[in-house]
Amino acid sequence: MAASIFTPLLDTTKAIGSLHTSSSSSSYLPFLQSNRIKITPKSRTAVKIKVSNPRSSIPTASFSDPFVIEVAETLEDAISTASASPPPLPLQKLRDASSQSLLSTPWPSRKDEPFRFTDTSLIRNAQIVPVSSSPPQSLTDSEGTQVPNLVLIDGYIINSLSQLPELPDGAFIGSLSMIKSDDLMKKVSEFMSSFDGDLFWSINGVGAPDLVVVYVPEGCRIESPLHLRYYSIEGAEIGENRMPLSNPRVVVIVEKGGEVDLIEEYVGGDGCKCYWANSVLQVVIGEGAKLKHSYIQNQSLNAAHVKWTSVTQESASSYELVEISIGGKLSRHNLHIQQVGPDTSTDLSTFHLSSAEQTQDLHSSLVLDHPRGTSKQLHKCIVAHSLGQAVFDGNVKVNRFAQQTDAGQLTRSLLLEPRATVNIKPNLQIIADNVKCSHGAAISDLEDDQMFYFRARGVDPKTARRALIFSFAAEVIDRLPQKSLQKKVESNIKNLLEPTLGSL
Structure with missing residues (x-):
């Protein structure tokens, strides 16, 4: 040892x-x-x-x-x-x-x-073991993609399955060990100590086998979205007390005036396996830079999925997040965003689905420290199982010098079973005195007047209820950057909701 x-x-x-x-x-x-x-x-x-x-x-x-x-x-x-x-x-x-x-x-x-x-x-009572250091190279990419992509299996980069075309001069995506520029290596090193998270953040720091680095130099715009696909392959069978642990970690640096779209997609190799995916994404967005971030989580329904996303935004920068989380027996997303300059824009849209005995948890924190910052947050979730639950803890902190801030937060939850559970805590902390801030929350089943609208037009109750449930999620799904990705997510949601919809 x-x-x-x-x-x-x-x-x-x-x-x-x-x-x-x-x-x-x-x-x-x-x-x-x-x-x-x-x-x-x-x-x-x-x-x-x-x-x-x-x-x-x-x-x-x-x-x-x-x-x-x-x-x-x-x-x-x-x-x-x-x-x-x-x-x-x-x-x-x-x-x-x-x-x-x-x-x-x-x-x-x-x-x-x-x-x-x-x-x-679920994690605490299991025997945690690191995943194998040699992921199976025989995995075939049956899904295919038309965008640049990097494949990770159990936290390890698999170059044979990745399709990385030529990027603009100075741009980089790949393993930390592949970096040849001393200047870029120095920037990554300085960035590593910029934020401290919780226990899961530190466990990832100890166990990360490598760092995936995405670097967009000053003034550079990457046309096609960069697609990071995370496969969880190694897992234990149901009933075993063993839980393999993977720790993928990604660092994204977008310098002044740069633009890039990033898609993160988490997939379980076997829908019945037990494992723990413990992921971290660190982002810094330079002055006037833009990052559009899509995060899709479709892990095994017996897995634990814990993710940290830490974002630092400099002046006049823009960050947009679209999140779809439908997998995992335990799924938790810790989202921390810090606006460190004026005229900064943040837009967050998330949809969670608990279709089985699942916990879908989003803990978000947005800190505004400078004038004229804007933020919009929309959180929607559906709990379709009597033992399913969703958790939302959203904190927006508008500090003393963040004058003329415009911040809005809205969470809506749809409960389709009598014993389904949602725990929400929208939270605004406002110290500045010249701001426009709002928040709201709603939890309910489908309303009678919504059903009446369809019934009055000759639509039967079963069809009406299906249409209302899918349209509830569509508001977030439609914000994904590609039609093919939208259709794929819609299909996965329909498959998960089929037991519930079939009993209507």
């Missing part, structure tokens, strides 16, 4: 766990004295510790979660075994910073406000 900063701490926390369950602690005194450990119990699962161990120098940790430490150490061992050569500097910086963060990060529980309505026990 490779040397790891987690090993002594993991050994210590396991010993402490045994100490809590023992009727007498006297037998542990030699161990504690030899390792010079100071213990201040806070609870059975959270303790303050300070370790001085000859094998490793470990900083003080206020909390040490044995499960988190064990996952981190397993990922470190898998990465070190798979890599014969040292990683590029930006990737090494990311791993070091993430390792330090995990030393003091507990696993989230329902007692934590961000996870109040989101049960992560």
Whole structure:
């Protein structure tokens, strides 16, 4: 096993766990004295510790979660075994910073406000194992695409399946290890420390096998959308306690005046497999630059899918997001957007579907710090199963100097089963005094007056209800950049809703 900063701490926390369950602690005194450990119990699962161990120098940790430490150490061992050569500097910086963060990060529980309505026990109760370092090269791309694309299997780039045409001079898309420009490598390295997320962000930082870099130089406009397709192939069978973990990570840098469309599509290789896809996308959009981002999540209905999207927008820049999330037993999207310049525009449109015993969760945070910023957010979801639920926690913060801001937020939820659940929390925090801000929320089944409109025109109730359900989602789906992509998403939604629609 490779040397790891987690090993002594993991050994210590396991010993402490045994100490809590023992009727007498006297037998542990030699161990504690030899390792010079100071213990201040806070609870059975959270303790303050300070370790001085000859094998490793470990900083003080206020909390040490044995499960988190064990996952981190397993990922470190898998990465070190798979890599014969040292990683590029930006990737090494990311791993070091993430390792330090995990030393003091507990696993989230329902007692934590961000996870109040989101049960992560699907992951917590499983045996987490890193995916194989050698993805199957025999995978054939049966879907095909007419746009430039990069294929990742379980977080690893597969060049044989990717179709990357020539890009404009200076533009780049590919692995971090393929970068030849010292200037670009320096920019990526500086960008890696620009934001710190939560536990899942740090786990990705430790376990990311590589970085996918998308770079658009100043004044460059890439005509065709860039399509990133993520396949989750390795998975456990239903009933197993094993959950393979993948950690794809993408960095997007769009410099001043640049423009690009980015499509992210997540697909489960087998609709019944159990796995955990833990993905991160970091974006910086330069002055006057534009990024249109489409995010489609259609993972296995037995999988866990956790995604972080962090966006930094400079002055007069534009960011548009269209999100369709219909897969995963547990799906959570953490979306953080920071406007760091005036005259900045943000437009967010999301649609979530819980067609089975699923949790669809969107936690978004938008921070406006400068004048004349605009933001629009539309969140729509359908819960079509009695044990399905959707969660929306949307925070828009308009700070003191963000005068003349125009911010709107609207969430609408459609419940098709009596026991279906939606938990929503639209939230505006306004400190500036010269703003135009609004938010609204609605949760209901289809209304009688909507049905009456169709019935009055001779449409039977079953057809009317189908039309209303699909038109509810169409408002977001129609914003996807390509007709072929829209039809594909519509077909997937119809297949998932067929059991519900068939019983109407």
